[in-house]
Each structure stands twice: as C-alpha cells, then as structure tokens.
Amino acid sequence: MELQREKKYIRLDQVSQQEIDMLILRVNGCSWRQTFHIQPVSGLLNDPNGFCYYNGEYHLFYQWHPLGPFHGLKYWYHTKSTDLVNWKNVGIAIKPDDYFDSHGAYSGSAIEHNGNIYLLYTGNTRDENFERHPHQCIAIMDAQENIIKLEKSVLDKVPVGYTEHFRDPKLWKEGERFYAVIGAQRTDKIGCVCLLSSSDLLEWNFEGELATTLHLFGFMWECPDYFEIENQGVLIFSPQGLEPEGDLYQNIYQAGYVLGKKIDLQLQELAHGNFVELDRGFDFYAPHTMEDPNGRRLLVAWMGLPEIEYPSDINGWAHCLTLPRELMVQDGKIIQKPVQELQSLRKTKVETADRISHEKKVYDGFSGVIYELICEFEQGDALEYGIEFRAGEDEKTVIKYDAEQGKVILDRTLSGKVIGSTFGTERKCGITEKVYKFHLFVDASSVEIFVNDGAEVFTSRIFPDRKSKEIRFFATGGTAAFKAVKWDYK
Structure with a gap:
C-alpha cells in the first residue's frame, strides 16, 4: 500500500511492519540526515513539547507523524538525555487513540507534581462533518516512564467567543495553583492567548483572555509560553498572519516574544514592550522552554515551518529540532546562547x-x-x-x-x-x-x-x-x- 497524503489519518498499527521498514530504509539512505540534532526516525517531526527535567534526565517530546513527511495523524514521541547533547529515542509517548485525541495528539507541556510528570496537551478531534473539536487532555508519566492518559479530557469545550483553534497549553505553577496559557483565535478571526487554571491538574477552569497591547496581530497565536526571568515576565508565541514589514516577518509564520512586567493573574493582563522575533533565519517555529535544575531557562524550537515543502520529503522524512539554547536578558532584550554542554562534541x-x-x-x-x-x-x-x-x-x-x-x-x-x-x-x-x-x-x-x-x-x-x-x-x-x-x- 502506497502511503498517500489522503491517508493522513491512518494509524501506525494499521500499517504493516514491512512498509514501516521500507520507509525507514529510505529515510536512512538520505544524505541530509542530521548528526547532532534531534530528528524523526521516519516521517515528520514538528513542535517540541513537554520539555522538562525529571529523575536526573532531560525529557523532550515532539509531535510526530510517522508515516510520511506531511502533517498527518500526530503522536507524541519521547526522547531523553542526561547532558542535552546525546539524546536517546525512548519511543511513542502518547498515541491518538481515544475519543478526545482521535485525530491527533497536539502540542502541550509538562510539570512535575506528586513525584510524577503531568503532560497537558491538546487532543484534536473531528466530527462527521470533519469539523474540529479540541479537547485539553492529561497524561501522567511515572518514574518508570510509563505514560497513562486520563480516561476523559479535562476541558472539552471551547469557551464562548473563540473558534475551534484553541490549543497548545503551556503549564506553570504559581503558589498553590497551576496555570496555563493557551493559543486561541477569537470568533472575529484574531489571534490571542487565554488563561486556564487548576488546583490539581485534573480539573481546569477557563479564566479569560490575557490582555496585551497587541491588537489585530495575526489570525492565530500558536504555542504560547509564559515564564519569568530576572524579575520580568516573558510571553513567547508564534503568531500566524503577520504581513512583512521591511526586514521583519519574512517567513510564512513567525515566532517571537514580548518582555515586560510579571503577569497579573487577577487582572489577567501582561504589561509589555514590543514584539521581537526570536530568530532571524528561515526555519524557526513553535519555541518551547523549561527551567532546569541550575536555574537556566532553556529553549528548543522546531527547525521548520508549516506549509513549506523540504527537499528531504522525497526521502520520507522532514524536520528536526534546534539545539538547546540558554536564554538571558541583556539591555532589555532576550539573548540566546548555545548551551555550554555542546562543547563536548x-x-x-x-x-x-x-x-x-x-x-x-x-x-x-x-x-x-x-x-x-x-x-x-x-x-x-x-x-x-x-x-x-x-x-x-x-x-x-x-x-x-x-x-x-x-x-x-x-x-x-x-x-x-x-x-x-x-x-x-x-x-x-x-x-x-x-x-x-x-x-x-x-x-x-x-x-x-x-x-x-x-x-x-x-x-x-x-x-x-x-x-x-x-x-x-x-x-x-x-x-x-x-x-x-x-x-x-x-
């Protein structure tokens, strides 16, 4: 059976091992395979997810469509490292096989709680009319790296005023409460970020839209990430639909940040400066951060973009992740440095x-x-x-x-x-x-x-x-x- 694009929602277990082996053979024969970057064993890699440090190791997940270099049914794939340089492929972490993620396990994040890692992600579903209905879902990883999904989603409806483009929650804890920013699109087709909260990670409330001074700034904000660094608040996100301005916003979609005061969770607002692109190159999207045990704020991103074809597609694979970078604030802007562990290469x-x-x-x-x-x-x-x-x-x-x-x-x-x-x-x-x-x-x-x-x-x-x-x-x-x-x- 030829794996055609129209079969984008076929599951891995519906394909013969022979077909998978043939695909991997084609992938491994590609002269453009990377040597020190995270890349998929086959098919397509995109957003990094669930970046965290747990039980003495860095854990990093990414969205993965195993059966070809196009955006089909998304799994979460798990890789880990003790040094941010040498990564071990663990295997599939989340399979899209429940009612709440039947058409893909989309992006999300991780936090340690009660000795386990909780993964909050968006489950993508489509109804009989092929209309999208997103769910926010929890999976829990224990110390043996067993991952079990909750039997039901923790937020199953899009709040009034927003479209079905409501996804990519990024977790953090403030006091005794958990919060998440989530990418959204208003019904007027304008991008924004919303706030969710929970007392236990198992039941989630919609708190409202995060107020910013970025109005009419693209039609969708993907992969938001809020964190605090050097007593300031940072919101990273990937806006879609910005028009080029001089040298700015030249890619099909952008990724950047605003830097300002710490988020005001009571007023649900972020006072901030201008939007700044994180990367000036051609292939950088959906950046995702974590704080490591040394207090470093580390970032990885998808080294690729949606809706762009790449030469490795003919070999049955697409994309990789960037090298890990340490973020710092200098003269009112974020600077990025390659992590020092890379010197071991x-x-x-x-x-x-x-x-x-x-x-x-x-x-x-x-x-x-x-x-x-x-x-x-x-x-x-x-x-x-x-x-x-x-x-x-x-x-x-x-x-x-x-x-x-x-x-x-x-x-x-x-x-x-x-x-x-x-x-x-x-x-x-x-x-x-x-x-x-x-x-x-x-x-x-x-x-x-x-x-x-x-x-x-x-x-x-x-x-x-x-x-x-x-x-x-x-x-x-x-x-x-x-x-x-x-x-x-x-």
Whole structure:
C-alpha cells in the first residue's frame, strides 16, 4: 500500500511492519540526515513539547507523524538525555487513540507534581462533518516512564467567543495553583492567548483572555509560553498572519516574544514592550522552554515551518529540532546562547588568523560538512565582510555584515536545493553594535548562527551537495582582520 497524503489519518498499527521498514530504509539512505540534532526516525517531526527535567534526565517530546513527511495523524514521541547533547529515542509517548485525541495528539507541556510528570496537551478531534473539536487532555508519566492518559479530557469545550483553534497549553505553577496559557483565535478571526487554571491538574477552569497591547496581530497565536526571568515576565508565541514589514516577518509564520512586567493573574493582563522575533533565519517555529535544575531557562524550537515543502520529503522524512539554547536578558532584550554542554562534541581543532582586503580566501583545515566555527572580525574599512560555507563550485551559503546598511545578512540563494523561495532567499536584521562575532553550528542540512554572542540568531535548513565543503572568508570594499577556530564533530 502506497502511503498517500489522503491517508493522513491512518494509524501506525494499521500499517504493516514491512512498509514501516521500507520507509525507514529510505529515510536512512538520505544524505541530509542530521548528526547532532534531534530528528524523526521516519516521517515528520514538528513542535517540541513537554520539555522538562525529571529523575536526573532531560525529557523532550515532539509531535510526530510517522508515516510520511506531511502533517498527518500526530503522536507524541519521547526522547531523553542526561547532558542535552546525546539524546536517546525512548519511543511513542502518547498515541491518538481515544475519543478526545482521535485525530491527533497536539502540542502541550509538562510539570512535575506528586513525584510524577503531568503532560497537558491538546487532543484534536473531528466530527462527521470533519469539523474540529479540541479537547485539553492529561497524561501522567511515572518514574518508570510509563505514560497513562486520563480516561476523559479535562476541558472539552471551547469557551464562548473563540473558534475551534484553541490549543497548545503551556503549564506553570504559581503558589498553590497551576496555570496555563493557551493559543486561541477569537470568533472575529484574531489571534490571542487565554488563561486556564487548576488546583490539581485534573480539573481546569477557563479564566479569560490575557490582555496585551497587541491588537489585530495575526489570525492565530500558536504555542504560547509564559515564564519569568530576572524579575520580568516573558510571553513567547508564534503568531500566524503577520504581513512583512521591511526586514521583519519574512517567513510564512513567525515566532517571537514580548518582555515586560510579571503577569497579573487577577487582572489577567501582561504589561509589555514590543514584539521581537526570536530568530532571524528561515526555519524557526513553535519555541518551547523549561527551567532546569541550575536555574537556566532553556529553549528548543522546531527547525521548520508549516506549509513549506523540504527537499528531504522525497526521502520520507522532514524536520528536526534546534539545539538547546540558554536564554538571558541583556539591555532589555532576550539573548540566546548555545548551551555550554555542546562543547563536548568538539573533536579536531584548527585555527587561523589573517587580514584580508578586497578578497576571498580559504585556509588549510577549514572545510567540512559537520562542524562548529567561531569567527571574530575587526572591520577596518571594509564595507562588507563574512563567511561562505558549505561552498562548492556552484553552491554556497553566506553570512555577512553589510557595514553600509548596518545589517547582518544570511543568503541561501545558492545553498543547494531550493526551500520556500516564495518567501525570498535572504534574511536580514539591523544591528546597533558592531558585528564582530559569528558562531556557526553546521550540520548535514542545517546551520544555526549566533551573532555577537547571541544578540541575534539565524536558524536555517540548507540542502547542499555533500561535496560542497569549503569555508571561505571574505572582505569587500576595504580591509577586515579576523581570527577563526573550527572544531570537527565527526
């Protein structure tokens, strides 16, 4: 049986083991399989869910459609790690096999309570007319990692004034009460976030809409996440339906945050500043955070976007998760840094330093497919300087600083197989300080670039030929000095 898109709601247990094995064989034959990122064994991965620390391990779940690289029947898949670097696939965590999640186990979050992990998620159902009816559901994981769903949903109706797009609850505890923000769409088709509360995680109340100053800001707010950091309140969410404004909002859908005062749970309001995109690249959505035992606020996101086709689709799989990042507040904005545990991946090290003028140069040892690279520039009088990587005869991905525009630019026009070209092949952001540092994590089909120690980040999938390995440093319109260090990972 060919697994066609029209069979998107077929369950894994309705497919023969032979078909599954054939699909996995096709997936494993793909040259773009990642090496140090979380990726699905087959099919499609999307939103990260339930990120938590429990019994000495980090647990991370994600939405998973196992039977192909398209958005079909969603399961929760479970992976775990002791160090945020080496992840072990545990297997399916939540199956969509009850009346309240019959058409998919959608996004949610986790919290420890009474020695167990409680997972609050949205169950997707559709009636005989194929109309959506969301439920909010609880599953409980014990110390042996057995996961049992409650026999009924804990919130089975959408509140008056909102459409069926009511999903993705994110949990936290305040005093003796549990709260969750949940993504919603008003009946006037405007996106927003609502508040839920519970005394025991088993019965939930709708508290109302969270008041913000973002009015008419897209048609749906997905995957909200509220937390407090350095005595301030942060609301992360993924608004759909924003129109591009200059260099902003260039992807099909966005992901970002507002930073302000702590949430006022009595008034149900959040006083905050402007909405800021978390990532300036092409492929970043549905970010999800947790606080670890060291007090760090950690973030992972889906390295992909809805409604965009990717070159790995033909190999039967799609998407991965970003590397874990630590969030901090600096000068009134969130900065993101790769977690320090990633340094354990570093193997062979090479270094170089030079002053380049109106030229492009390569250096011994600076090439590869999978590596970490840190390059620090001194601008001099160059109008533009940067790095070409995963470069070959006809391919290259470029990160550069344009001093005339005062912008960092990521260009994947020639990065290999084309992705989402309708939305352009460059991403730019203005930056007020001098750009002196590019920190790249390059995997088989992705790059994450931290600019100026995480002041800005560019996350993108790229699909070049395996032969495209060169790293080239360049300066145009003048001179720039730089020093660079590279570590191979494998």
